[in-house]
Amino acid sequence: MSIIDQRYEEKFPASARMYEKAVGYFPSGITHQNRFAEPFPIYFNRANGGVKYDLDGNEVIDYVMGNGSLIHGHSHPEIVAAISSQVAQGTHLGGNTPFEMEWADAIMRLVPSVEQVRLTNSGTESTYLAIRLARAFNGKPKILKFEEHFHGWHEYALPSQGNAPPASVPQAIMDMVIVVRPNIEEVEEVLAKDPEVGVVILEPTGAHYSCFPLQPDPFLQQLREVTARYGVVLLFDETITGFRISKGGAQVRYNVEPDLTTFGKIVAGGMPGAAIGGKAEIMEMMSFRGEPDWDNHRRIGQGGTFNANPPTAIAGIVGLKMIEERPVNERADALAARLKAGLNEAFVRAEVPGFAYGIASLVNPMIGMEPTGDYETPVISYEDRRAHMTGKRKGFLTKAMLTHGVHVMGGQVFMVSAAHTEEHIDRTIQAFEDSLRELREDGIV
Ligand SMILES: Cc1ncc(COP(=O)(O)O)c(C=O)c1O
Structure with missing residues (x-):
């Protein structure tokens, strides 16, 4: 031994x-x-x-x-106190709450690219929802992701994510995900060749909390330019980097505005919560329009029993305010x-x-x-x-x-x-x- x-x-x-x-x-x-x-x-x-x-x-x-x-x-004492006091007043109110708005506002103040928010329970849920929103927005079904980049464990995130093989994922789904290395020429080649690619998702400082580092400057700016040119949604998965790489995440530090951003971890102050945010015109793919065809068949639906549950929302508010103010x-x-x-x-x-x-x-x-x-x-x-x-x-x-x-x-x-x-x-x-x-x-x- x-x-x-x-x-x-x-x-x-x-x-x-x-x-x-x-x-x-x-x-x-x-x-x-x-x-x-x-x-x-x-x-x-x-x-x-x-x-x-x-x-x-x-x-x-x-x-x-x-x-x-x-x-x-x-167990930061201010977060503990805030959660404890809310737990005594209800952990799930079965309806909307003022806390969810305050939480969304804290996210929007720190991350200027976020015009609207939805709240989820994990980074996995957020990246899954983001991919579906992007697809609904531009009608292009395929995803471009980068080798080793981790976006949770739903099927679209499994190809080349480093932690687990895409075992049992149907080939039809595998065919929807194109994997390349973070190299702008390779990205452009794929986008030029395949008009069905509608979203590029990445960990903006490199796979696995930067273990496979990329050079965000200038790669992120180049990615912004290329995706905009091809009408492709740029999706930053800031589950790790959000509120850490800077107060506003990697996008603020490197001054690049993605179309959509997914958040997890820090966003919920240490509680099990997550978020997605971005351009209103994309987020609106979830909105009810009062048109039966849209509302019943084309709108992107989102459920989640514990979305924005009060103790989590409050931990998020307190945690993000500390980041903002201190x-x-x-x-x-x-x-x-x-x-x-x-x-x-x-x-x-x-x-x-x-x-x-x-x-x-x-x-x-x-x-x-x-x-x-x-x-x-x-x-x-x-x-x-x-x-x-x-x-x-x-x-x-x-x-x-x-x-x-x-x-x-x-x-x-x-x-x-x-x-x-x-x-x-x-x-x-x-x-x-x-x-x-x-x-x-x-x-x-
Ligand atoms: C970059 C990134 N995206 C998504 C996820 C998935 O988040 P969750 O574990 O909350 O589902 C993780 C988790 O580590 C992550 O690091």
Whole structure:
């Protein structure tokens, strides 16, 4: 057994016992495919600010941060107070509420391209709805997406999304999705050849929270120009980047206005909620017009029992207001810059080739490749990324870091929050250096 696995088993015995039981309840014992881990995943039962605790009582500095939804950290007291007071006054009022409007207004203030909003329960629902709206708007059925870009787990998002194969997706649907690399010549070639492509969807800073970085400047501007020229809807999936890459997301930071945007995670203040917004003329594909043919046959319908439920809406309002009015992003970005610099020094001290890069409060380690000199959006080919950040390396980095009390999301991203402290960051840098040495000792790097 590797030294890392041995230390992992010694440190987390309660999780090992829990996992033995869990496999009797859930396929593979898990409730989200990304939580699968060998020999077993860790079980957590509480969290606060920048840390969480496992069943053995270990404190863990958390960079999963609600899969990226907790830019304010765990259980921010103002969000907790707001949710708690609403829960006592109703979790579902079975009708419209003033809260949904306040939530939409907060989104629209931060993201100027959004003229109208609809609220959903997940990023997956938002990207699915966005694709259908785009189709209804221009009548073109096909979707252009980029290799590895993740947009949830509905069928149109499954081709080349990196986390799961498009198993069981009918060929007719696969034929509707064209996958290319984020290269403007390839995009233009597809749009010129295939007039049935009606929407281009992307993670605007690159696949998997920028692990496969693209160069947003000038790629996003080029994409805007090309899609406009071909009458194609430009859809930014800002589920991760929204309210993180800047207060207004990637589109504000890089000054590009998409036609539609999907939001999740941060938009709902750490509660299970999401949104879609964009140009009114596209969003209006959901409106009732009082014309039977339109209303009954052509309008895009949207349901969702828990859409805009009051506790979620209120968490969204409070969370977004904090982003608007306080230096939340500035604080998270500064901590991330400290982390990124420290990880880059750790690679040198541990004598392991590699570097850390990332935008705003996202920090991505890249083990095995020499630095390119750009620590924000470096040019890393898909081949290099796959050759160096293998499943084995990511898995063992995650485990090694956990034994040092740090949880790195998927072994490939640190989602830094405003609730982390300088002390957390410095402990993380030391944990990373120690983990790199252990990876080398175990022959993983
Ligand atoms: C860019 C992106 N889009 C969509 C989704 C799907 O969101 P959800 O998990 O809320 O369905 C995710 C989830 O991680 C994401 O990162």
